[in-house]
Amino acid sequence: MDILIRGGRILDPSRDVDQIGDLWVRDGVIAELVPHGPAPTGRRGLTVIDASGQVVCPGLIDVHCHLRDPGQEEKETIATGTRAAARGGFTSVCSMANTTPPVDNRAVIEYIRRKAAGEGVIRVFPLAAVTRGMGGRELTEMADLADAGAIAFSDDGKPLLDSGVMRHALEYSRLVGRPIMVHEEDTALSAGGVMNEGPVATRLGLKGWPGVAEEVMIARDLLLAELTGGRLHIAHVTTARGVEIIRQARDRGIRFTAEATPHHLTLTDEWVAGLRPDGRSAIPYDTATKVNPPLRSEADRQALVAAIREGVLDLISTDHAPHSEVDKLCEYGAAAFGISGLETALASLLGLVHAGELSLSLLIRRLTCDPARAFGLSGGTLKPGSPADICVFDPDARWTVDPARMASKGKNTPLAGLTLRGLVTVTLCDGRIVHLHEDHQSIVSGEEVPV
Numbered sequence: 001m002d003i004l005i006r007g008g009r010i011l012d013p014s015r016d017v018d019q020i021g022d023l024w025v026r027d028g029v030i031a032e033l034v035p036h037g038p039a040p041t042g043r044r045g046l047t048v049i050d051a052s053g054q055v056v057c058p059g060l061i062d063v064h065c066h067l068r069d070p071g072q073e074e075k076e077t078i079a080t081g082t083r084a085a086a087r088g089g090f091t092s093v094c095s096m097a098n099t100t101p102p103v104d105n106r107a108v109i110e111y112i113r114r115k116a117a118g119e120g121v122i123r124v125f126p127l128a129a130v131t132r133g134m135g136g137r138e139l140t141e142m143a144d145l146a147d148a149g150a151i152a153f154s155d156d157g158k159p160l161l162d163s164g165v166m167r168h169a170l171e172y173s174r175l176v177g178r179p180i181m182v183h184e185e186d187t188a189l190s191a192g193g194v195m196n197e198g199p200v201a202t203r204l205g206l207k208g209w210p211g212v213a214e215e216v217m218i219a220r221d222l223l224l225a226e227l228t229g230g231r232l233h234i235a236h237v238t239t240a241r242g243v244e245i246i247r248q249a250r251d252r253g254i255r256f257t258a259e260a261t262p263h264h265l266t267l268t269d270e271w272v273a274g275l276r277p278d279g280r281s282a283i284p285y286d287t288a289t290k291v292n293p294p295l296r297s298e299a300d301r302q303a304l305v306a307a308i309r310e311g312v313l314d315l316i317s318t319d320h321a322p323h324s325e326v327d328k329l330c331e332y333g334a335a336a337f338g339i340s341g342l343e344t345a346l347a348s349l350l351g352l353v354h355a356g357e358l359s360l361s362l363l364i365r366r367l368t369c370d371p372a373r374a375f376g377l378s379g380g381t382l383k384p385g386s387p388a389d390i391c392v393f394d395p396d397a398r399w400t401v402d403p404a405r406m407a408s409k410g411k412n413t414p415l416a417g418l419t420l421r422g423l424v425t426v427t428l429c430d431g432r433i434v435h436l437h438e439d440h441q442s443i444v445s446g447e448e449v450p451v
């Protein structure tokens with residue numbers, strides 16, 4: 001089975017490739033990149049994807065998403081979550097450990113891997129918990145879990161408050177060669193907070209979650225990483241001060257990686273007040289804007305974008321956090337934290353490219369080879385011989401976010417009704433078409449169209 005992706009802008013930051021060309025896929029593997037030529041005719045078993053006017057890049061990699069399976073299947077399953085990922089152009093995701101039960105033993109890892117192999121449409125790499133029951137006290141059997149397939153360790157959803165436990169976890173991370181991924185929040189400082197502490201929260205009469213609750217923990221963990229030489233990955237950095245602390249740690253030579261999310265890079269706490277950049281009026285107190293850590297100020301957002309641009313932050317991850325309607329259909333204070341983000345990530349980030357805040361190749365780098373490197377994953381490249389994990393997107397196509405059309409069970413997006421520019425048309429994983437956008441079926445032709 002051959003697939004020819006014709007006439008697209010081939011963008012592969014892993015090899016500094018950026019050219020118009022034709023990409024051949026044979027037997028699930030990237031075969032070769034050749035200059036754009038005429039379409040072959042009459043070849044049996046050939047599928048042709050017309051990518052003219054589109055970008056062809058490695059399948060996106062998300063090191064931070066919540067698939068909610070096992071135990072919270074009303075919010076998401078591996079089947080729906082991986083389909084949502086494919087619609088968003090992702091071909092590899094790392095699933096978070098705060099399931100029910102949490103991923104703190106081999107049986108749960110094996111369940112996720114088996115289920116992903118059976119009903120998933122893209123690659124799923126499970127994260128395991130750092131502590132038993134995510135209780136924050138006793139480390140899990142990290143070596144055993146790594147052996148079972150845990151790609152990294154995280155108690156995300158719950159911060160690791162005990163500094164001694166964090167120190168030991170970092171020491172063990174060296175032995176198992178896997179990162180400890182931390183949700184940075186000193187809950188004594190953030191207690192009761194539902195949105196960013198600042199003038200908007202005061203205006204709305206909502207309790208604030210201050211940036212310093214995150215920053216003190218970032219500082220602590222960087223010091224512990226320096227002490228232990230352990231592998232630290234800082235999840236969802238949200239503040240300018242946090243970026244500054246991270247910048248200083250880089251200057252000191254401390255080794256770690258860190259991420260930002262599409263929503264913190266593109267939205268601010270003004271959205272909670274109903275102020276949207278497209279000028280459309282939105283409902284204030286929209287619980288879809290409630291997320292942990294919260295949307296911050298415009299100055300914070302700009303600092304995060306600069307940090308992504310300069311490599312102070314290594315990569316972008318979605319923190320896709322699907323919830324069911326009842327979790328969000330309530331007053332702001334009572335609503336669950338989280339944004340369903342896999343299907344809007346690339347388009348909302350392309351807004352930064354269209355606004356001149358990031359270059360397209362840098363954005364794709366932060367979504368492909370950089371996360372692959374940080375987590376030791378094999379994807380993120382179009383190098384011949386690699387598995388054919390490919391994202392094809394039209395950077396200019398406009399579409400309106402309609403939660404009803406989302407594959408995710410989580411319809412909780414603050415972008416509902418907003419028109420975005422940039423649409424994923426085709427996603428291939430392992431050389432199979434796992435997503436073909438319903439409005440762009442005609443770009444794929446051939447004897448066999450294996451969707």
Ligand SMILES: [Zn+2]
Binds near residue numbers: 156183
């Ligand atoms: Zn988190």
